[in-house]
Amino acid sequence: xxxxxxxxxxxxxxxxxxxxxxxxxxxVDDIVDVVQEEATEDIQKIGGMEALDAPxxxxxxxxxxRKRAGWxxxxxxxxxxxxTAMGFYEREIARAVVLALFVPLIISSxxxxxxxxxxxxxxxxxxxxxxxxxxxxxxRREIGAGLxxxxxxxxxxxxxxxxxxxxxxxxxxxxxxxxxxxAASLIGVVMWGTIAGSMLPLVLRRIxxxxxxxxxxxxxxxxxxxxxxxxxxxxxxxxxGTLL
Amino acid sequence: xxxxxxxxxxxxxxxxxxxxxxxxxxxVDDIVDVVQEEATEDIQKIGGMEALDAPxxxxxxxxxxRKRAGWxxxxxxxxxxxxTAMGFYEREIARAVVLALFVPLIISSxxxxxxxxxxxxxxxxxxxxxxxxxxxxxxRREIGAGLxxxxxxxxxxxxxxxxxxxxxxxxxxxxxxxxxxxAASLIGVVMWGTIAGSMLPLVLRRIxxxxxxxxxxxxxxxxxxxxxxxxxxxxxxxxxGTLL
Numbered sequence: 001x002x003x004x005x006x007x008x009x010x011x012x013x014x015x016x017x018x019x020x021x022x023x024x025x026x027x028v029d030d031i032v033d034v035v036q037e038e039a040t041e042d043i044q045k046i047g048g049m050e051a052l053d054a055p056x057x058x059x060x061x062x063x064x065x066r067k068r069a070g071w072x073x074x075x076x077x078x079x080x081x082x083x084t085a086m087g088f089y090e091r092e093i094a095r096a097v098v099l100a101l102f103v104p105l106i107i108s109s110x111x112x113x114x115x116x117x118x119x120x121x122x123x124x125x126x127x128x129x130x131x132x133x134x135x136x137x138x139x140r141r142e143i144g145a146g147l148x149x150x151x152x153x154x155x156x157x158x159x160x161x162x163x164x165x166x167x168x169x170x171x172x173x174x175x176x177x178x179x180x181x182x183a184a185s186l187i188g189v190v191m192w193g194t195i196a197g198s199m200l201p202l203v204l205r206r207i208x209x210x211x212x213x214x215x216x217x218x219x220x221x222x223x224x225x226x227x228x229x230x231x232x233x234x235x236x237x238x239x240x241g242t243l244l
Numbered sequence: 245x246x247x248x249x250x251x252x253x254x255x256x257x258x259x260x261x262x263x264x265x266x267x268x269x270x271x272v273d274d275i276v277d278v279v280q281e282e283a284t285e286d287i288q289k290i291g292g293m294e295a296l297d298a299p300x301x302x303x304x305x306x307x308x309x310r311k312r313a314g315w316x317x318x319x320x321x322x323x324x325x326x327x328t329a330m331g332f333y334e335r336e337i338a339r340a341v342v343l344a345l346f347v348p349l350i351i352s353s354x355x356x357x358x359x360x361x362x363x364x365x366x367x368x369x370x371x372x373x374x375x376x377x378x379x380x381x382x383x384r385r386e387i388g389a390g391l392x393x394x395x396x397x398x399x400x401x402x403x404x405x406x407x408x409x410x411x412x413x414x415x416x417x418x419x420x421x422x423x424x425x426x427a428a429s430l431i432g433v434v435m436w437g438t439i440a441g442s443m444l445p446l447v448l449r450r451i452x453x454x455x456x457x458x459x460x461x462x463x464x465x466x467x468x469x470x471x472x473x474x475x476x477x478x479x480x481x482x483x484x485g486t487l488l
Contacts, residue, residue, distance in 0.1 A: 032276055035279050039280075042283075043286065043363060043367045047359050047362070047460060052364070055368065056364050056365070056367075056374055057382075057385075061385065065392045065393065068360050068393060069393055071356075071360075072356055072357060072396070076401070079352050082352075083345045083348075083349050086347075090341055090342075093344055097334055097338045097341075097344075100344040101330040105327050107348060109319075112292055112315075112316055112319050113312075115291050116293045116312050120288065120291065120296070120300050123284055127280065127299070129299040129301060130300055137301060141301075144305060145305070149309065149313055152317060153316065153317065160324060215460075216291060216359055216461065217460065220464065224348050224352055228348065
C-alpha cells in the first residue's frame with residue numbers, strides 16, 4: 001500500500017468491501033507513520049535483532065533483552081563453527097603462528113563487504129527496486145564489485161606487509177609467500193562476502209522469510225566461518241613446502 | 245519537517261517567505277518520498293557504506309564501487325590493528341594455540357552485540373526518541389543489557405566447552421581455566437560492545453557527524469580490536485602458571 005502512495009503521489013485511498021461500499025479512507029499521513037515504522041523494523045533487523053515495536057527508552061528492559069538475546073544466541077552458536085574450523089587447522093597454526101595474526105583482519109573484511117551487499121539488496125527489495133527475477137543481474141554486479149573491492153583491500157594489505165617487513169622485519173624470511181597468501185585470501189573472501197551477502201536476502205525471500213533477517217551480523221557470521229576455510233586453504237596451497 | 249508531519253498528522257504545510265507570502269506547499273506525499281529516502285540513506289550507512297542516492301540496479305557500477313570502497317578501506321585499515329594486537333600476544337598463542345581457536349568467536353560476539361546497540365541508538369536518534377541529554381539513561385540500559393547478554397552467551401560457551409571436553413577431550417587437562425577464560429572474556433567483550441555501540445552514535449552526533457556512520461561494520465571493527473585486548477588480558481590473568 002505504501003508503495004502505491006510513493007509511486008502515484010496519491011493523497012488518500014478509499015477502502016471498499018466486496019459490495020463496493022466505502023469502509024474507510026487511508027490518508028497519506030497514516031502512511032508516513034507506517035513507512036517510518038516499517039523502516040525502523042527493517043533497520044533493527046539489519047542490526048541483528050527482532051524489531052522492538054516500541055521506542056528504545058520506553059520498551060521494558062526484559063523484553064528488549066529478549067528481543068536481542070535470540071538472534072545473538074543464534075549467531076553465537078553459528079560462530080562456534082569458527083572454533084571448529086580453526087580446530088581443523090590447529091597444526092598449521094602451531095607451525096606458523098603468523099597465520100593466526102591475520103585471521104580477524106581477513107574474516108572481518110569478508111563480513112564487512114557482505115554487510116554492504118546484504119544491506120543494499122534488503123533495502124532494494126523493500127522498495128521494490130530489485131525483484132527476485134533480477135537475481136542474475138545482482139550476482140553479476142556483486143561478483144564485479146567483490147573483485148574490485150577485494151583487489152583494493154589486497155593492495156592495501158600487501159603494502160602494509162611489505163612496509164612493516166622493510167621497517168621492522170616483522171614477518172621473517174617467508175614474507176613474500178605470507179603476503180601473497182593474505183592478498184589472495186582477501187580477494188577470495190571479499191568476493192565470497194559480496195556474493196553471499198547479496199544472495200542471502202533473495203534466498204530468504206524465495207523461501208518465504210523476511211529478507212531483512214539477512215542482517216549485517218548474520219552475513220558476517222556466515223562469512224566468518226567460510227572465510228576461515230578460504231584463508232587456510234589458500235595458506236596450505238601457497239605455504240606448503242616453506243612455512244607449512 | 246518530516247517529524248512535524250509525523251507528530252501532528254498534517255496533510256500539507258505552506259512555505260512562506262520573510263514577507264509572509266506563500267511560496268509553495270509541501271504535501272504529505274512529498275514527505276513520504278523524503279521519509280523513504282532518508283530511511284534508505286540511514287540503512288545504507290548502517291550497512292557500512294556511503295548512501296548510494298540511486299536505485300541499486302540503476303547506479304553506475306564505478307560509482308557504486310567507489311561508495312563502498314571508501315568505508316571498506318577505512319574499516320580495513322582500522323582492522324589492521326587486530327594484526328598488531330595479536331602480534332603482541334604471539335608468544336602466548338605459540339604456547340597455547342587453543343587460545344587462537346576462540347578468537348573469532350569472542351570478538352564477533354562483541355561486534356554483534358555492538359551492532360545491535362548502535363543500530364538501536366542510531367534509529368532512535370533519527371526518530372527523535374533519544375536525545376543527546378539521555379546519554380546516561382542509554383549507558384545504564386546498555387550496561388544492564390550487556391551484562392545479561394554476555395551472561396547468556398557465556399553460559400552457552402561454557403556448556404559447549406564442557407560437552408566437547410566430555411565427548412572428545414578436545415581441550416586437554418586445562419579445560420577448566422580455558423572455559424573460565426572464554427566465559428569471562430565473553431561477558432567483558434559483550435558489555436564493552438553494547439557500551440561502545442550505544443555511545444558511538446551519540447559521540448558522533450555531539451561532534452557534528454552523522455550518527456548513522458556508527459555502522460554495524462564500524463562498531464564491529466572497533467570492538468574487534470579492543471575485544472582482542474580484553475580476551476588476551478583475561479587469558480593472561482587466568483592462565484598464568486598453567487598454560488601460559
